[in-house]
Amino acid sequence: MAPPTVRDMSGQGVRWTAEQVLALAPDTASRKSGSKLAAPGPWSEAGTADGALWGLCKGSGKTPYRTVVDVDGGNGPGYTCSCPSRKFPCKHALGLLLLWAGGEESVGPAPEVPQWAQEWLAGRRQRARQAAGAGDAGGGAGGAGQPADPEAARRRAERRARLVSAGAAELEQRLTDLLRGGLAAAEHQGYAAWDEMAARMVDAQAKGLADGLRELGAIPSSGPGWPERLLSESALLHLLAQGVLGLEQPEGSSSGGTAPERSQPGTPPSGSRLPEPLAATVRSRVGLTVDTARLLADEEARVRDDWLVLAQRDTDEGKLTVRRIWLSGRRSRRPALLLSFAVAGRAPQLSLPVGSVLDCDLAFYPGTAPLRAALGERHGPPGAGFLPAAAGAAGGGSSVAAALAAYAAALCEDPWLDAWPVVLTDVVPIPGGQGAWQLADSEGEGALPLAPDSPPAGLWKLTALSGGAALTVFGDCGHRGFTPYTAWSPTADHPEAIPL
């Protein structure tokens, strides 16, 4: 991966690296078949112009497949291919991208987009513009993000809030029962009881509470120290349920303080309603989401900056693939997290090249420790990245201590945070023979244990990059330890971001 600055001059945007392309692959088989197609052999009439790539790929049939990739589309890259594959992107799109990533020899700049590619491209960009326009217009008539009937929507929201509230009250009752009987009994209870309770929370449309319960259910079989972990997580779930019960009810917000009193245990005394940013944190934790289009339309929520793409990670969460993309603002110096979803087995649409910089708007979801954001308008193609600064940024201090302080500060705002994204500078990875791996300050004795579930392949890559020397690492710092996501090679003249 060369520093992409050189290629910027072409006006074609940065060619991605092979790793960035392979990160788009929906599964391992696609990675392999895509890599195989990354040779000039099967391709003809391949070219690039106007932020798009195209090419004809010879398959087993007589007619070659027509593959088009929109690299700089308004809403992340898009793909189309005339092949019958149901994978997305298909191996032809991956192969074409890899070929393009390889350089100009195979996919060179063309004067214009051929007609067959232009049709799809124009349609896609038109839709993206319409969507963006609708978002910007906010309350404009007929906007895509706007409910058809505001009155019906309000009634739905009220009904849901009542359901969630009832769910929280029931959860409190269950937690009370649990603590009455004692956690020791929970060891023999088995997962089914937790799952049944979680299902009731799903019925109550409180996804956050359901997820919390499923996690509780897994703790008794999680090895030594489980009673402490079960108590901690139960207590935090109790705190969240209390938060839900402390939310303003929708009719309260419209007609002023007439929320119905309840007699269930755990209902806070009336008058102790949560203040607004904290209430927003509770709402998002419990699964009462904010409409993204409306968020993007809110000028106050939007922050334009040069956002450095720090990391991109996919996790398999049941029926969904969740992609997390962490960013950091060059001027604002604030962290941001984008989420993108896809059904299991497919790659989420949004993909940003790690290490590059994006001049774009981000709209932050409301809350006390705002981190999650929605990607708004992009003001240009991705550009060359830079080396991020440390979390604390108090020059010369311990990077490890600064990271813990950053997590602590965020925790003061949002007690449910498991981890907080931080950049560590001048740290040395220490492989754990028997015990846990560590990232240690290059000067001094301080170290962060690495989270036990960090994938070993990434840890060895980190060690190889370091060679025993200090380097810059980005990751999540939390109570389970530090999870490294990206490292910057210490030896290179132009430090480049290496995903771990």
Next chain:
Amino acid sequence: MDTTASTPPTAGTPWSELVTAALLGAERRTPPGGSVTALLDAAAVETVRRRAGMRPAVAGPRPEPSPADERPPLPAAAEHRLSLLLARGGASSGGGGGRRGTAPDLGELLPQWLAAANAHGYRAPEAKLPALLDAARARTDLRPQTLAFAGPRGRWLARLNPDWKFALRNGGEHTGHTGSAGPGDTGTSTGTSTGAEAVTTEVVQALWDEGLFAERVTLLASLRRRDPAAGLALLASSWSAERAEDRLMFLDSLRDGLSPADEPFLEQALADRSRTVRATGAELLSALPGSALAGRMARRASSCVSLDPVPDGPDDRILVEAPHECDAEMQRDGVVPKPPAGRGERAWWLGQLVETAPLATWTERFGGRTPAEIIALPVADDWQQDLHAAWCLAAVRQRDVGWARALVGAPGASPAQGPGDPAKLLAVLPPEERAVWAARFIAAHGLSEAFRILGVCAVPWSDPLGRAVMDALEIARDAGSYPWSFSGVMGLAERCLDPVDADRLAPLAAVPDEPEDGSPGAGSYWSEAFQRLVSTLRLRAEMRAELRGEALGVAAQAVAAEG
């Protein structure tokens, strides 16, 4: 990590007390604070307090920094290519003869990519080292080149991960400087090697006396490469105390750098308690044509094989009188008395004597005849096959070009007639001669017997050899058979043909007309196979260019630095 926080007493109850209360349950004992809700409230506060109050852990022992690797980094395009080759996986896709599509088999190209990168003297990208070591762990054929490429950082890394122990076992001395040591570098490289030797003399004996078996084998092998005499002396110092299995392994490591100086030690090994040690000692001695053992074998063999002048005929012939017994002396010299099933014992003994005798014996014995003339002599009483087969083994073992050339015979002769394994004999010949012989062999016999012969030819194949293979493939296609009957040769051709041949092959990738008696559908399979061959060759050409492109840049930088 929760436990790293200190727990000063706060307004709340200590955490341990909260946990105990929670475990017991409120039904058994009233929890602190008087109610379950109070217990949960206190636990929530305490949990957040402890998480927010985490202190740094104490750093464990840090790894020693890795030694520097001064080799230049890969060009960007070549690094990108390496990602693709590694993404394909170190494991090669099953070698079976199935349908393989038109795309190149990237896993098969990794070995030559590594060899080329090493020839240029590039440094491996640090981030790729784990993937490289994993690939080499799965495929032993990748190991030498991978370890050379991985260099000092790779060995440093391998010491930290038990999965990569193999990297320390052998080849620890490969510095990977194969192509990079220019004239300017010699000062530093000799400097480091003398430094290493100074360290060795002190450390070697201790490691030899106390090390694990694998460490000791590595130590002996590396010392032997640097200083054969010192290696021999080290082995001799503890020889009688070693276990028989270990003696065998140690003795085998003398094969590198074998010289007449090793003879006294090897003679001593002939008296070893273990039969396998004796046999290995004899084998090593027989590779030293001037050794006493070789002389003894020459005398024994000569007494069995003689020239019989035919009074009236134009030609003399060879008479063979195989040994009647295998005495103790012969056994001491490594002759195995018991033949394998299906072989007569006298023929078995004769074979071993002739194999071990220096080939020069025969020129002398048959009145100054050349190897070809000796082989042309008729042999009496059906002994010809035994005698010639033994000479073949001797030619291979003694790496005698003249005998190998005579024994491998004309490439046009039927391969079944030859006395020995033509691939092994060919390997003794110079590369150009090998290629010419193989080309003529393929022209005469086609590809069905050619796989092993092609396997010993130098890569990339020379022009005549490449042409012969391409012509033979075209003939095979026109004959209407399926391409997977030739998948072995096809795979070799993908890896070994000179990439410049791609253009010549391109027309073959078109779907041909079906011959009347051909197998149905074979034409399109052939087209697919040729497409893959062409695209693989193009890819190899590209790989080379990627590696070369930056090599020019490095040269330019070096010039600039000097100027």
